[in-house]
Amino acid sequence: MITDDDLLKELQEEKITGPKPTDALVSRVLRDAQSVQAMRQTAKPPATARARLETRLDEGPTLWQELRRLPLALGFAASAAVGLVFGLTNPLVLMEATDMSGAEAFAYADALVQILEGNLS
């Protein structure tokens, strides 16, 4: 008669001995990822800097995680809130954090300033 312990032990061993992805599978999965990215880039409709920035602001918490990757030695982040606003309105910070081009970063920063001014007024 198989005991509960025997059964659980077998199931636990199964956890360790399951299959591992082959290199071929990993390559296929990564190729899929690349093709989805390529399709998305070609299909992306033109958007204004302001609209794109608003979308990104909706993703605030995650964007903040990106900004946390910046060298905080710059000292701009006196607090999370101040740091976020300051970081987003600084084109140089945007360029480093998001791989934007210079023109894009300046457009984003400019659009954010306008939004903030609109929200504050």
Add this chain to the structure above:
Amino acid sequence: MRDPRFRSAMPYDSVMSGFDEDIATLSDDALILLFSKGDEDAAAILVGRHLTRVLRFASRFLGNESEAEDVAQDAMMRLWKAAANWQPGRAKLSTWLYTVTRNLCIDRLRQTRASIEGEELLSDAPSVQEKMEAETRRAALHLALSELPEQQRQAVILRHIEGLSNSEISQIMGVSIEAVESSTARGKRNLKALLDKQKLYIGFEE
């Protein structure tokens, strides 16, 4: 962007090494966002973190590694496609992937069953007893798992092999926690009965 060697498909052993420490330690949500922006390093890290569990779950569910690979690839493809609309904090990625994988497995099992149903009646397939004789101890467990009712098999695999909580399993299976507990308990009981029934289940003392 970072190291150009990550721009192309990488072998598995390279997936989890060679990244900047900052990106490798990011949350799944952050990596999905980076991926949706076109960062391939993020894709590779997500693959390193999740492909193994997706593949293993599919393999146990289907009992066929080749089909499990197809399902795993399909599940990851759904992640890539969902990335642009991913809502951070809404769902745990591993739970989402288990759910997608489960659904893909169920679809595949239904297709397979439909296509072989007629053939099985005419085939001269070896009996369960004969199969057991030819299999190893691990294969015997797989066989017993495959004979469990679908709901019980899912519950036992997710609870006792994947090590998920009843709460996570209830999300993945779309049933109540009580139903998960019941399926797990009945699954274990039936699994033991199946293994006991097979006298050739080697390695256990009578």
